[in-house]
Amino acid sequence: MMNPDAVEENQEEGNILVWLTGLAFLAAMVAIFIYVPTERTEGVVQRVMYFHVPSAWLSFFAFFVVFISSILFLWKKEREWDIYAHASAEIGVIFCSLVLITGPIWARPIWGAWWVWDARLTSTLILWIIYVAYLMLRTQSDAGSMRARYAAVLGIVGFLNIPFIHFSVLWWRTFHPQPKVITNEGIGKGMDPAMLATLGISVCAFTLLYFLLMGVRVRQEKLKDEIDRLKREKIYSA
Amino acid sequence: MDNLGFLFAANVVVWGGIIYYVYTLKQRNRALEKDLELLKETLSKEG
Numbered sequence: 001m002m003n004p005d006a007v008e009e010n011q012e013e014g015n016i017l018v019w020l021t022g023l024a025f026l027a028a029m030v031a032i033f034i035y036v037p038t039e040r041t042e043g044v045v046q047r048v049m050y051f052h053v054p055s056a057w058l059s060f061f062a063f064f065v066v067f068i069s070s071i072l073f074l075w076k077k078e079r080e081w082d083i084y085a086h087a088s089a090e091i092g093v094i095f096c097s098l099v100l101i102t103g104p105i106w107a108r109p110i111w112g113a114w115w116v117w118d119a120r121l122t123s124t125l126i127l128w129i130i131y132v133a134y135l136m137l138r139t140q141s142d143a144g145s146m147r148a149r150y151a152a153v154l155g156i157v158g159f160l161n162i163p164f165i166h167f168s169v170l171w172w173r174t175f176h177p178q179p180k181v182i183t184n185e186g187i188g189k190g191m192d193p194a195m196l197a198t199l200g201i202s203v204c205a206f207t208l209l210y211f212l213l214m215g216v217r218v219r220q221e222k223l224k225d226e227i228d229r230l231k232r233e234k235i236y237s238a
Numbered sequence: 239m240d241n242l243g244f245l246f247a248a249n250v251v252v253w254g255g256i257i258y259y260v261y262t263l264k265q266r267n268r269a270l271e272k273d274l275e276l277l278k279e280t281l282s283k284e285g
Binding site for chain 1: 244247249255260263271274281
């Protein structure tokens with residue numbers, strides 16, 4: 001059963017997180033549209049990067065949480081880890097979808113094409129398809145069933161695509177630009193300090209949003225479990 | 239400033255996506271709370 005004191009404490013923490021996330025997004029918007037200088041070659045459309053890259057970061061981080069939680073679920077067989085994996089996969093898919101939409105919007109004026117089948121774009125699309133399949137599998141799975149285990153295996157296998165996505169621009173000649181933040185020269189050496197700071201603020205805002213959404217989704221899954229438990233009790237007592 | 243439309247479109251997609259997802263979460267919350275209340279009511283009547 002849920003402890004009422006713990007629920008109240010969680011709600012307070014949630015409210016602080018809402019305010020922090022709101023302030024971080026406000027700071028990010030000011031930095032993106034007022035503070036940061038316009039890039040010389042790409043012009044104003046380069047500012048899409050401050051949404052595109054943090055969305056990619058958030059989705060990769062979310063899939064990393066799916067990966068770790070799935071391993072822990074298979075190992076410990078605790079429903080808690082299954083809940084974290086499911087919640088994180090859903091958030092990851094949402095933000096991976098935003099990456100796949102904002103990317104072509106940025107690419108069209110720069111490359112002259114909405115989409116090219118290069119290694120980075122194709123592998124990101126495959127990642128999205130894997131985790132959409134994961135969510136479809138989840139809609140048919142009950143807690144503790146074999147399908148939840150299959151989903152965990154898919155969650156682990158899907159994540160193995162992420163290092164491939166990261167290195168794809170280094171291993172092959174692609175349209176997609178090479179990493180600018182983490183390079184062989186160090187972190188952020190290839191970027192203007194104002195651009196790096198803006199990207200940093202935006203990444204922070206998206207990370208806070210991830211934790212906020214995770215909190216809500218995990219609470220929902222636990223509430224669903226509680227309802228299922230009460231329903232089972234009702235059936236058995238009848 | 240030629241590509242301002244693309245920047246605007248990307249902005250709309252990101253904010254629209256986030257707001258729509260938060261809206262669906264709120265809807266799900268409402269449905270779950272309603273379900274729980276109904277269940278508690280039924281159980282207290284029976285108990």
